Amino acid sequence: MxxxxxxxxxxxxxxxxxxxxxxxxxxxxxxxxxxxxxxxxxxxxxxxxxxxxxxxxxxxxxxxxxxxxxxxxxxxxxxxxxxxxxxxxxxxxxxxxxxxxxxxxxxxxxxxxxxxxPTEPDKKRRSLIRAGVAAGAAVGALTLLYVGDLALTSGTVPRGTVVAGVDIGGLDEAAAETQLREKLGPGVNEPVELRVGDRATTINPEQAGLQMDWTATVQQAGSQPLNPFTRIASLFTTHDVAPVSHGDREQLVQALEQIRPQLDRAPTEGIIRFEDAKPVAVDPVTGQAIDMQAATDEVLAHWAEDGAVRLPYTEQPVSTTREGVQRALTEVAQPAVAAPVTVRGEGKNAVLSPETIGAALRFEPDGAGGLKSSVDLPTAIGGVEPQLADTIKRSKDAEIVMAGGAPVVRPSVDGIGVDWNKSFERIDEVLRRPQDRTVQAIYVHEPAKFTTDQANQMGIREVVGEFTTNGFEAASGVNIRRVAEQVNGAIIKPGETFSLNGHTGPRGIAQGYVESGIIENGRPGRAVGGGISQFATTLYNASYFAGMQNVEHKAHSYYISRYPAGREATVFQGPTGASIIDVKFKNVAKSGIMITTRWTSSSITVTLWGTKQFDVTSQTGERTNPTEPQEKVVPPGEPCSPSKGTPGFSVNDTRTTKDLSTGKVRTETQHTVYNPQPIIHCGAPPPPPG
Structure with missing residues (x-):
């Protein structure tokens, strides 16, 4: 070129x-x-x-x-x-x-x-290039940050991890476990509050078999996430991890059953109650019952967390509504006590006051959300009958009493009374009236329930059976006298059965009984009502020789020498007076039977009166199968009465009964086994203090 x-x-x-x-x-x-x-x-x-x-x-x-x-x-x-x-x-x-x-x-x-x-397209191209360069630089910087953060947090608990309010994020597993033990450990044995609706109580974690597992709790948090967006979010958020615990489910269920009465609630129907004469509406309340299986799961999952554990429950409905109760209040209760009710008698009136009306009114669900009312007649009668006492003559039943050493009949007396059922037949309607609030007392003839003729026909005129026992301590004598007073004069019609426990009812301090000696497990003891067995033995023998049919009786486990072998009885009642061991006999005679009692400081006699129909004899057999007593030592400090003990044995008693009206003879044999009464040694008393 x-x-x-x-x-x-x-x-x-x-x-x-x-x-x-x-x-x-x-x-x-x-x-x-x-x-x-x-x-x-x-x-x-x-x-x-x-x-x-x-x-x-x-x-x-x-x-x-x-x-x-x-x-x-x-x-x-x-x-x-x-x-x-x-x-x-x-x-x-x-x-x-x-x-x-x-x-x-x-x-x-x-x-x-x-x-x-430059032209406009050139400017746009240059802007895009600059933006691309900036974006690339940013991506590169973020990539470096991500890689660095991943390297720094490797092997630690994810950021933002919180266990029961304790932040363990960023710590290695050992440090996280230590942190949980220090922060939460002291409180895990504190009582755990449980709530069901508006009720609350607590359980002891240890007694309920609950334990924390700190290692499993930390492991449950997981490892560091690889997702960059998750890691960025963890800088601004927290992640709650439930504490992991172990529990003996059966032990926890037992603990929940014990506190269940404090959390369950029986449904309560709405009602109207009265404060003096002012009616007050009580709204219905639904019941609640723990769902035991679900409640156990909930406690196992959340017992270590802050706050009360709310247990699942089922709601038990009620049939009344608040509106229904309010309707009964305004339509029935308030008008009923707005004014008194006059009861017109023969020559005298009585007043049924608002207070008595309120006390006599009863409300129950009507099945449609409301309440239906009724009047309790005994309460209403009790409020007005004393005011009409001068217009009423009480009937009196005939009585058979002892006079001159023999039974005599006191005649019955007929009376005049008020038929309250008829008198108060329309009382509900009257109570709703604002005026004319009166009812008429309806008088009727009232014959005696046990007439003179019926008493004479009972045939109670001579002794048909009698028995006496002797020897008891003073306290036992008090109880024997008290039970004799209660039984004295009892009359048993033909075909009826007499029950000692049923006739006296509970025999406690309130009924006049005292603490006295008893035999318990072969050892002397004391209890209220001790000594009654002597009366029971006496009554049993009197009915035995009167020819009555034995329905129930039980001999003592150990033979007591003052009673005839094979022909004695004991009685026992529970703490509430419920009959456990009783003496019962049936009147199989044609006449009625009257029981009389005579008490002295050293003896008790029971006599059955009627018309003699049976001739009775007793034959007691030889004592067989003797068993020697064992020796027992009562530890020092326990109540103890030394005893030489007595051998046990078996015996048969045969009763022969001849019906004098038919000549028929019946033989019955009772087999009784007595345990040996142990030889009791009292341990040495404890040494004096100091």
Whole structure:
């Protein structure tokens, strides 16, 4: 290629591109190939932007430029100048997208267009490039942060992990477990509060078989998450992990059963209660019953957490509603006590006061959400009958009493009384009235229930059976006398059965009985009512010789020498007076039987009166199968009465009964086994203190 002396050294590529453009504008040069255009045009643009201009003649005319010889590929490559840094990237070969240098207008003065002002598409491209660079830098920085955070937190509990209010996030497992033990350990043995609805109570974790598992709790938190979004979120949020505990389910169920009465609630129907004469509505309350299996699961899962454990329960419905109770209040209760009720008697009136009305009113669910009312007659009668006492004559039953050493009949007396059922038949309607609140007392004849004729027909006129026992201590004598007073005068009609426990009812301090000696497990003891067995033995023998049918009796476990062997009895009642061991016999005679008793300080006699029908004899057999007593030592400090003991044995008693009216003879044999009464030794008393 010939040298160009008009261009300073180093400017040849720019001069050549400029010459080419001039040839194109004047038509003096042949068009280049598209490859040459693609290669050279960007270089012209670069020269223009760099401010390099070709040397032109002073007259402004275009110089005559010799046609250049073709360059080789190597020469073209050497002449391509480097692109400026902000030059927009263009695809090679896309000639239509390459900006062209405009042709010089006529009168061109030699000034080239300025290349310092980029077009709008160029600006957008540059903004996208800058944004891409910034985004790349940000992604790179975040990647570095993520990798660094992952490396720093490896092997630790995930950030934000909280167990029962204790933050263990970021700690290794050992440190997290230590933290939980220090923060939560002291409180895990404190009582756990349980709540069911509005009721609450506590259980002791240790007694309920509950224990914490700190290691499993930490392990439950898991490991560090790999998800970057999860890790970023953990910087601003917390993750609650339930404490892991172990429990003996059966032991926990037993503990819950013990406190269940404090949490369960029986349903309560709505009701009307009275404060003096003022009615007050009591709203219904639904019941609640623990779902025991679900409650056990809930305690096992949450007992170590803060706050009360709320147990699941089932609701027990009621049939009344608040509206139904209010309706009963306004429509029934309030009108009923708004004024008294007058009861008109024969020659005298009585007043049923609002207080008595309120006490007599009863309410119960009506099945439709409301309440239905009724009047308790005994309460209402008790409020007015004493006021009409002068108009009422009580009937009196006939009595059979002892007079002159023999039974006599006291005649019965008929009376006049009030039929209260008929008198108060319309009381509900009257109680709803604001006025005319009166009822009429209806008087009726009242015959005696046990008439003189009935008493005479009982045939109670002679002794048919009698027995006496002796020897008892003073306290036992008090109890024997008290029970004798209660039984004295009892009458048993033909076919009826007499029960000692049933006749006396409970025999406690309130009934006049005292503590006395008893035999318990072969050892002397004391109990209220001791000594009654002696009366029971006496009564049993009196009925035995009267020919009564034995229904129930039980001999003592140990033989007592003051009683006939094989022909004695004991009795026993529970703490509430319930009958456990009793003496019962049935009147199989044609006449009635009356029991009388005579008491002295050393003996008790029971007599049965009637019409003699049976002749009775007794035959006691030999004592067989003797058993020797064992020795027992009572520990020091316990109550003790030494005893020499007695042998045990078996015995048969045979009763022969002849019916005097028919001549029929009946034989009965009773077999009794007595245990040996142990030999009691009292242990040495404890040494004196000090």
């Amino acid at each position: 010939p040298e160009n002396h008009d261009q300073p050294s180093g400017a040849e590529p720019s001069t050549e591109r400029f010459r080419t453009e001039l040839e194109r504008s004047t038509g003096g040069a042949q068009p280049e190939s598209s490859v040459e255009q693609t290669t050279r045009i960007p270089l012209v643009q670069a020269d223009l932007e760099a401010g390099t201009r070709p040397n032109l003649p002073a007259n402004g005319h275009k110089p005559e430029l010799p046609k250049p010889e073709p360059e080789s590929d190597a020469e073209r490559t050497a002449q391509i100048a480097a692109l400026p840094a902000d030059f927009p990237a263009l695809p090679i070969g896309d000639t239509q997208a390459i900006p062209r240098v405009p042709a010089e207008p006529s009168g061109w003065s030699g000034a080239l267009p300025s290349a310092s002002q």
